[in-house]
Amino acid sequence: MHSSSSSSSSAASVVVPGATFWSRSLTRLLRGSGWLLLGLCALLAVLSYHGFTVYCENFGCIYLGLIWMVWGVLAGVGLVMALLVRAWQRHRGFSTRASSWAVVLLLAMGAGHLLYWLVTTALR
Incomplete structure (x- = not known):
């Protein structure tokens, strides 16, 4: 019995290092x-x-094209990041509410922009 009490006291004295910075x-x-x-x-x-809201005239059309390209790149990178963050949060057991909303919003905005482009350009 003496050995069981000494093992329990030694187990209680083990120091677990805290989380690092x-x-x-x-x-x-x-x-x-x-x-x-x-x-x-x-x-x-x-x-x-x-x-x-940009009016397409002269260099405005180039500017509008740049806005669309920047938007597309940011939305694509953002969607990939949102999917990765949401998966990582789920793996670690954190709440995924904000990242799930971000995925839904990015998909909805992307679908809306694609539909607008199809209606105004490709299906004309």
């Missing part, structure tokens, strides 16, 4: 990344609004 920072980043992705969605909505 990097793991705490990574956890904070992972928790807040969904909100950063929603911020990207807001930025894309503003850029989209600006693109739809």
Whole structure:
């Protein structure tokens, strides 16, 4: 019996190292990344609004094309990042509400832009 009490006291005295600075920072980043992705969605909505209100005349058409290209690249990269972040958050057991909303918004905006492009350009 003496040996069982000594083993339980030695097990209780084992020191478990705390989380490092990097793991705490990574956890904070992972928790807040969904909100950063929603911020990207807001930025894309503003850029989209600006693109739809630009009048196409002379160099305005080139500017409009650049806006659409920048929007497409940001939306594509944002969608890939949102899918990766959401999968990583699920793997770590965090809430995925914000990142899931970001995925839905990015898909909806992308589908809307594609539909607009098809109606105004390709199906004309």
